[in-house]
Amino acid sequence: MERIHHNKILTIVTWLLSLIVSIYYTFNSPQDGVWPRRKIWHQNYAYHTAFRMNHIIASIYWIVLFxxxxxxxAHLFSGTVERVNEACSVGSHFILNNLLHFAFVMTFVRSLFGWAELFIILNFINLTSLYFRHHGYARFIHYPVVSGPLAWTFVAIYWNGAIMVPHPDSFVARIFGNIFIWSILVYGLFYIVIYKDYTMGFNLSVLAAAIGVSQFLRQVIAFQWIFAFIIMAILFVATIVVAVPAKYTSARNGDTERAPLLGENYSS
Structure with missing residues (x-):
């Protein structure tokens, strides 16, 4: 019981830490450090990379996620013991995610992109481990704690990594961007096909749209935005193909709250 109490406190504190720094550095630049210091989305637009995102779409993604x-x-304080235990079971990963996101933001806005990339990769490992350990939990856990942060972290590896490399707007960098963007499609289809996880498909389609819009507004005649929109469309269609039958199956079984991974092996 004491462990659950400590888990609740750390979850709230670290989530607030993650939320506050994200909001603060969306509207303010750091006042310390010797490197170029910019707001989160000013950093995004300061570099003409192949993975630069549209800040409006990406911000909406994060608002919904938070x-x-x-x-x-709130489910940690539910009167249902089973629900509390289920929510607490992913607590350590969620706490670590919050701390690593905090570290990422603090280094990213100070142009310490190497450190930022390290924190993203560590969080990707953390969230991937969480996914394969707890991929069958209810939607109220799976989307905000597992698939939402994991999809962002995967794309952010490229987003920050493209800024980090020398000459991010060079011809060579654009070519590599044209190649690596397809990994978003492969990654999303993996979860859709293997785990019937339509939340991962939807999340990645939104982030692909954020890349596509930004690349289109930057340069109309270019492959990157075309590839991004193709990826978005394929993932979105695949998401619908999986989600609609899954919703029907869930409703038929009278279990509308359970996991979004609605293959037979993962339904409750």
Whole structure:
């Protein structure tokens, strides 16, 4: 019981830490350090990379994610013991995710992109481990704690990595960007096909749209935005193909709250 109490406190504190720094550095630049210091989205637009995102779409993604994470935290105080235990079971990974996201933001806005990339990769490992350990939990856990942060972290590896490399707007960098963007499609289809996880498909389609819009507004005649929109469309269609039958199956079984991984092996 004491462990659950400590888990609740650390979850709330680290989530607030992650939320506050994200909001603060969206509207403010750091006042310390010797490197170029910029707001989060000013860093995004300061470098003409192949993975630069549209800040409006990406911000909406994060607003929804933070709100649903707040809903997840509320379930820690549920009167249902089973629900509390289920929410607490992913607590250590969620706490680590919050701390690593905090570290990423603090280094990213100070142009310490190498350190930022390290924190993203560590979080990717953390969230991937979480996914394969707890991929069958209810939607109130799976999206805000597992698939939402994991999809962002995967794309952010390229987003920050493209800024980190020398000459991010060079011809060679653009060619590599044209190649690596297809990994978003492969990654998303893996979860859709193997785990019937339509939340991962939807998340990655939104982030692909954020890349596509930004690349189109930057340069109309270019492959990157075309590839991004193709990836978005394929993932979105695949998401619908999986989600609609899954919703029907869930409703038929009278279990509308369970996991989004609705293959027979993962339904409750």
């Amino acid at each position: 709100v649903l994470q707040g809903v997840y935290i």
